[in-house]
Amino acid sequence: MKESKKLGINTTCVHVGEVKDEQFKGAVSPMYMATSYAFDNVDVKRYPRYFNTPNQEALCRKIAALEHTEDGLIFSSGMAAISTAMLAFLKKGDHVVIQQVIYGGTYNFVATEFEKYGIEYSYTESDKIEDFLPLLKENTKVLYIETPSNPLLGITDIKAISALAKEKGIITMIDNTFASPINQNPADFGIDVVIHSATKYMGGHSDISAGAIAASKEHIELIWKTGINLGGNLSDFTVWMLERSLKTLNLRVKEQTRNAQIMAEYLENNPNIDRVYYPGLKSHPQHELAKSQMKGFGAMMSFELREGIDAMKFQNALELIKPSMSLAGLESTTVSPAQTTHALLSEEERLSRGIRDGLIRFSVGIEEAEDLIADIEQAIRATIRS
Numbered sequence: 001m002k003e004s005k006k007l008g009i010n011t012t013c014v015h016v017g018e019v020k021d022e023q024f025k026g027a028v029s030p031m032y033m034a035t036s037y038a039f040d041n042v043d044v045k046r047y048p049r050y051f052n053t054p055n056q057e058a059l060c061r062k063i064a065a066l067e068h069t070e071d072g073l074i075f076s077s078g079m080a081a082i083s084t085a086m087l088a089f090l091k092k093g094d095h096v097v098i099q100q101v102i103y104g105g106t107y108n109f110v111a112t113e114f115e116k117y118g119i120e121y122s123y124t125e126s127d128k129i130e131d132f133l134p135l136l137k138e139n140t141k142v143l144y145i146e147t148p149s150n151p152l153l154g155i156t157d158i159k160a161i162s163a164l165a166k167e168k169g170i171i172t173m174i175d176n177t178f179a180s181p182i183n184q185n186p187a188d189f190g191i192d193v194v195i196h197s198a199t200k201y202m203g204g205h206s207d208i209s210a211g212a213i214a215a216s217k218e219h220i221e222l223i224w225k226t227g228i229n230l231g232g233n234l235s236d237f238t239v240w241m242l243e244r245s246l247k248t249l250n251l252r253v254k255e256q257t258r259n260a261q262i263m264a265e266y267l268e269n270n271p272n273i274d275r276v277y278y279p280g281l282k283s284h285p286q287h288e289l290a291k292s293q294m295k296g297f298g299a300m301m302s303f304e305l306r307e308g309i310d311a312m313k314f315q316n317a318l319e320l321i322k323p324s325m326s327l328a329g330l331e332s333t334t335v336s337p338a339q340t341t342h343a344l345l346s347e348e349e350r351l352s353r354g355i356r357d358g359l360i361r362f363s364v365g366i367e368e369a370e371d372l373i374a375d376i377e378q379a380i381r382a383t384i385r386s
């Protein structure tokens with residue numbers, strides 16, 4: 001399986017990074033739960049926190065194949081992957097430029113930890129490339145982006161960012177969670193470190209907490225050195241579960257992406273919806289940019305309910321689609337940022353970020369689009385009546 005890049009995507013999902021069952025010839029990878037391995041060879045000291053148990057090593061090959069990189073690492077959560085990657089490359093006195101709109105947990109990590117380590121950081125004003133350049137300093141070591149971003153599905157120009165960084169010898173990192181490796185492979189555009197919350201699309205069934213990093217051998221080695229100190233490895237049982245989930249990654253995400261396009265077009269034509277944010281719509285301001293760097297537009301979107309339709313009442317009236325803080329499972333879910341994730345901000349701050357009271361973030365699952373449409377129709381009717 002050395003030439004994994006040449007295999008088709010479903011073949012990669014199913015077969016790359018399997019643990020061969022030489023003993024019994026079982027159809028799936030045996031699960032190695034041992035935390036102790038005899039050291040018959042001084043070079044290989046297998047231990048879960050060294051990220052080198054048989055199941056971990058095998059799954060890392062699948063992650064690397066999916067993201068078109070030389071190597072990969074898997075972690076106990078998306079935040080374990082993000083924090084380990086950042087701390088591996090940054091030291092006291094270094095500076096990092098971070099895109100303004102990023103996952104809340106990442107924002108919180110930077111805001112609460114970096115000062116303790118003496119790491120400087122600047123946030124951009126927007127996701128436009130022009131806003132990154134003036135923030136770069138002599139000591140800038142890392143440039144960190146997330147695209148599509150949450151919750152308004154902004155698109156950052158991956159190729160321009162990596163060109164800018166390469167010219168100045170800066171490491172680039174991307175949170176690729178929203179797109180998944182099926183819809184976007186940032187390493188193809190020169191990004192150094194590709195990070196996923198595998199709790200989302202990679203896991204896909206809302207029952208796994210995990211993180212993943214894909215990068216060159218050299219960069220993975222560096223992240224590994226910090227990783228064994230921070231100890232954010234994934235338990236081998238969950239590694240096995242994640243391998244199983246990834247076998248259907250392409251089937252799930254393709255279907256979710258197809259559904260999302262149908263839902264976005266339906267919502268855009270619904271008089272009770274004021275606005276839809278989805279990179280697959282021609283009305284999205286960065287539709288062309290998204291087209292140039294994404295293989296599919298993903299299954300995350302946001303929409304604004306017409307004024308007078310209450311976001312909480314609407315979500316409570318949904319019968320199939322579940323309100324949920326998390327995302328990217330097989331099942332469709334919604335969350336209203338103004339009342340939940342962004343509730344602590346003042347209304348003015350929320351509006352300055354484009355988050356209106358009627359905004360609904362929609363994670364589209366694999367259910368038939370016609371059933372999702374019927375559910376939204378009945379929920380709008382019920383909310384208007386109440």
Ligand SMILES: *Cc1c(COP(=O)(O)O)cnc(C)c1O
Pocket residue numbers: 077078079080103105150175177178197198199200209210211
């Ligand atoms: C959920 C999420 C994370 C954090 O992942 P955890 O697995 O919850 O630690 C990071 N980035 C994005 C975009 C996410 O959606």
